[in-house]
Amino acid sequence: MQVSALELRPGTLVRYESRMATVIWWNILRNDRRAFVQLQIKDLETGRMTELKEHTDSKWEVLDKEEVDLTHSYRDGQEEVFYNDSGDEVRCAVAAAEDALYWPTDSYKGLYVDSKLVAVQPPRFSILKITETAPPMKGGSGQKDAVLENGAKVKVGLLCDVGDKVRIETETKEFRERVTD
Secondary structure: OEEEHHHOOOOOEEEEOOEEEEEEEEEEEEOOOOEEEEEEEEEOOOOOEEEEEEEOOOEEEEOOOEEEEEEEEEEEOOEEEEEEOOOOEEEEEHHHHHHHHOOOOOOEEEEEEOOEEEEEEOOOEEEEEEEEEOOOOOOOOOEEEEEEOOOOEEEEEOOOOOOOEEEEEOOOOEEEEEEOO
16 A cells, blocks of 8 residues: 555554565654655664655555564574464564564564564553662652663653662653552
């Protein structure tokens, strides 16, 4: 299916230069005369990132996809191994899954094109433990820097302390809440 660059969004699977890619970042730029779309896409085989500036009416081939819940098992050389709900093993290139595996969770969304696993998406939210941050400050409002167990650097609430679990939105890396067990 062909769509204009204006209709693309992060997570959309597209064909770019005869290769499958996913849109990582998307933004509209406007000047006095016209609008442009800035894109950052990632090649699903090589992991190569490409930044583009396109006219809003340029056409892109969007790939039909099927979403399936997957559980990560292990890495085998240059492939990541997952299992679907029926217990079947499926594999994809490391580059197609590395962004999702950065956010540990029990279940991921696998994207299939032509019955082949081509990409893995992270969950919308991930719960991670804080490994480094300043001591908690009561009575204040705002946020402070913290490092999570996966190495991500985010801003968290002032009451958060080392060892606390927090819910993070994976797409924007924004702190949502402190999680209590």
